[in-house]
Amino acid sequence: MAEKLIEVKSLRKYFRVGHSQVLHAVEDVSFTIEKGKTLGMVGESGCGKTTVGRTLLRLYDADGGQALFDGEDVHRIPRNRQKGLSRRMQMVFQDPYASLDPRKTVGAIVGEGLKIHRLCKTKAEYDAKVFELLEMVGLNREHASRFPHEFSGGQRQRVGIARALSVGPEFIVCDEAISALDVSIQAQVINLLMRLQKQLGLTYLFIAHDLSMVRHVADDVAVMYLGTLVETAPADTLFEHPMHPYTVGLLAAAPEPDPDYEQGRKANLLTGEVPSAINPKPGCRFCPRCPYATDECRAAMPPLAEVELGHRVACYHPVGQPSPVAG
Amino acid sequence: MAQRILEVNNLEYSFDTYAGQVQAVRRVTFHVNAGETLAIVGKSGCGKTVSVQAILKLLPEPPGRMVGGSIRYLGEEISQYNPKKMSRLRGKEMSIIFQDPMTSLNPTMRIGKQIIEGIRKHERISRREGRARAVEMLGKVGIPSPERNMNRYPHQFSGGMRQRVMIAMALACKPRILFADEPTTALDVTTQAQILELMHELKQELNASVVIITHDLSVVARVSQRIAVMYAGKIVETGDVRDIFYNPRHPYTWGLLQSVPHREGDRRQELTAIPGTPPDLFHPPAGCGFAFRCRYCMGACTQAEPPQTDLGNGHLVSCWLLDERAPKTETPQLAQRKGVREHG
Numbered sequence: 001m002a003e004k005l006i007e008v009k010s011l012r013k014y015f016r017v018g019h020s021q022v023l024h025a026v027e028d029v030s031f032t033i034e035k036g037k038t039l040g041m042v043g044e045s046g047c048g049k050t051t052v053g054r055t056l057l058r059l060y061d062a063d064g065g066q067a068l069f070d071g072e073d074v075h076r077i078p079r080n081r082q083k084g085l086s087r088r089m090q091m092v093f094q095d096p097y098a099s100l101d102p103r104k105t106v107g108a109i110v111g112e113g114l115k116i117h118r119l120c121k122t123k124a125e126y127d128a129k130v131f132e133l134l135e136m137v138g139l140n141r142e143h144a145s146r147f148p149h150e151f152s153g154g155q156r157q158r159v160g161i162a163r164a165l166s167v168g169p170e171f172i173v174c175d176e177a178i179s180a181l182d183v184s185i186q187a188q189v190i191n192l193l194m195r196l197q198k199q200l201g202l203t204y205l206f207i208a209h210d211l212s213m214v215r216h217v218a219d220d221v222a223v224m225y226l227g228t229l230v231e232t233a234p235a236d237t238l239f240e241h242p243m244h245p246y247t248v249g250l251l252a253a254a255p256e257p258d259p260d261y262e263q264g265r266k267a268n269l270l271t272g273e274v275p276s277a278i279n280p281k282p283g284c285r286f287c288p289r290c291p292y293a294t295d296e297c298r299a300a301m302p303p304l305a306e307v308e309l310g311h312r313v314a315c316y317h318p319v320g321q322p323s324p325v326a327g
Numbered sequence: 328m329a330q331r332i333l334e335v336n337n338l339e340y341s342f343d344t345y346a347g348q349v350q351a352v353r354r355v356t357f358h359v360n361a362g363e364t365l366a367i368v369g370k371s372g373c374g375k376t377v378s379v380q381a382i383l384k385l386l387p388e389p390p391g392r393m394v395g396g397s398i399r400y401l402g403e404e405i406s407q408y409n410p411k412k413m414s415r416l417r418g419k420e421m422s423i424i425f426q427d428p429m430t431s432l433n434p435t436m437r438i439g440k441q442i443i444e445g446i447r448k449h450e451r452i453s454r455r456e457g458r459a460r461a462v463e464m465l466g467k468v469g470i471p472s473p474e475r476n477m478n479r480y481p482h483q484f485s486g487g488m489r490q491r492v493m494i495a496m497a498l499a500c501k502p503r504i505l506f507a508d509e510p511t512t513a514l515d516v517t518t519q520a521q522i523l524e525l526m527h528e529l530k531q532e533l534n535a536s537v538v539i540i541t542h543d544l545s546v547v548a549r550v551s552q553r554i555a556v557m558y559a560g561k562i563v564e565t566g567d568v569r570d571i572f573y574n575p576r577h578p579y580t581w582g583l584l585q586s587v588p589h590r591e592g593d594r595r596q597e598l599t600a601i602p603g604t605p606p607d608l609f610h611p612p613a614g615c616g617f618a619f620r621c622r623y624c625m626g627a628c629t630q631a632e633p634p635q636t637d638l639g640n641g642h643l644v645s646c647w648l649l650d651e652r653a654p655k656t657e658t659p660q661l662a663q664r665k666g667v668r669e670h671g
Contacts, residue, residue, distance in 0.1 A: 183544070184582060187586035191598055191600055195597075255549040257548050258572065269521055
């Protein structure tokens with residue numbers, strides 16, 4: 001059994017919005033990530049993927065549950081040891097335009113972590129480290145003295161990755177790290193992330209809404225819907241044998257780059273829209289859009305139950321059969 | 328032979344800036360047949376949006392300037408139309424929906440009023456008739472309780488619903504051509520599927536043509552009959568959707584197709600990325616725009632523009648590799664066609 005690096009247990013995060021209104025952004029989410037693996041997290045916008053990632057790094061305080069990093073609860077660690085923790089967990093943000101300080105040079109952005117954590121003793125060592133980081137992500141050392149606006153989206157995302165890597169983390173949350181980029185640039189950044197994972201033994205939480213990319217990079221996939229985790233499984237199992245009606249609908253909605261396949265198949269659409277997560281009703285969150293919903297579903301939220309090894313589904317009426325070869 | 332309702336010939340469009348002239352669209356030729364969906368594919372900055380906005384005269388001039396070429400709609404040259412004549416065409420004969428429905432709707436106006444305004448601009452009908460039409464359109468695009476939603480403001484809708492409002496507005500006067508500039512890029516996959524389906528249904532109903540601009544090849548595979556691949560202000564390859572996906576001949580098209588992961592592709596393998604960045608359009612290269620990033624680049628590529636080769640069935644490719652003097656190259660391994668399969 002591989003070592004668990006991340007273990008999330010019944011994590012909750014609520015936001016107060018206005019009078020007596022509570023947005024249940026993350027509700028009872030549990031999952032684990034093994035060392036050196038990638039967990040892909042998918043779902044529509046507003047389903048709480050980003051909030052999970054941020055709460056995991058303690059950018060938000062949790063309202064319940066635990067997020068264990070290497071056996072320690074991220075939210076219970078005293079503030080004075082917080083810094084040591086943030087060295088080990090880093091984040092790559094979605095928007096490469098908004099996440100880099102426009103008044104700092106790229107060198108200063110990448111080197112900021114080195115200074116904060118006092119990782120370099122001399123100026124020469126610091127410079128060498130910054131250059132090394134830039135070269136690691138495919139930029140040149142000349143780029144260190146330039147400003148973010150001089151770079152294209154793909155290059156900026158590389159700067160964001162270099163910044164995350166600067167402090168030598170073990171775990172990186174990639175929050176829609178490629179969504180804002182062009183297709184061919186996406187491929188470059190994905191290749192970079194995967195190469196770095198191999199080189200440095202990194203563990204990723206890869207948050208995205210692009211299913212084909214998630215399938216490409218992830219070992220395991222977790223599907224979220226409106227703050228709840230509806231299904232998790234190894235990537236191949238999930239894409240070949242989805243069991244939650246929402247996962248089925250989500251996969252059917254994603255087009256494939258193949259005209260014969262696309263134009264030959266029937267549109268199998270999820271109807272309606274994602275309802276609001278403010279003061280939600282009890283029961284399964286997917287009920288209003290689910291073709292199989294019954295009174296049982298409306299009464300109580302179905303628990304995330306293991307249907308086969310590593311494949312968990314939160315549904316009273318899962319679709320299809322578990323895959324013939326378990327695991 | 329299908330009727331060509333729009334013909335664009337050698338369109339050249341530039342922007343005059345302080346730094347010099349940006350040649351955004353460089354001699355682009357394409358046509359739109361009646362009732363078909365044409366997809367213009369390419370990455371950001373390749374000139375696909377500028378081409379379409381130049382046709383509709385939506386770009387501020389100056390700095391924009393049409394340098395040359397012709398645009399014919401139903402056989403009539405429209406590139407020299409004055410603003411008044413153009414505005415009679417826009418919205419009535421051709422309309423456009425944009426990527427970001429939040430910024431393209433007026434935030435201070437109820438959506439009903441915005442739709443009615445559009446209709447009454449082109450048709451002499453009473454306010455009441457206009458209102459009835461608007462309600463009908465909103466119902467058609469799947470907005471629940473259209474009567475009530477007429478009185479709401481754009482910010483009260485979700486992204487998908489706003490895009491539906493945009494479509495209702497664009498189609499209210501039954502245009503012959505609908506231009507859709509990245510219509511689903513800002514939306515989730517499930518909403519994207521709904522919007523694409525809606526556009527398809529309405530297109531059938533109105534027998535309109537659609538020109539969709541996108542960088543998402545999966546969307547292209549789903550909706551289009553023909554494709555034009557653009558790179559650095561030029562169309563490098565155009566043809567039937569099946570020819571482009573299963574028998575592409577331009578190295579840039581190969582690169583595009585290889586950079587998306589396939590359903591049955593090898594997982595966790597390196598994706599084929601195209602190295603480098605596109606050329607500077609202030610000083611476009613003399614030869615092929617893609618030459619500097621092309622694995623197959625030869626001497627001729629950097630010196631002279633490649634001629635267009637006709638491979639039949641409207642499949643046109645501009646690449647020196649198709650010249651008879653060029654060395655033979657193997658088409659790289661692209662994903663195999665999988666054909667129609669049972670789904671779900």
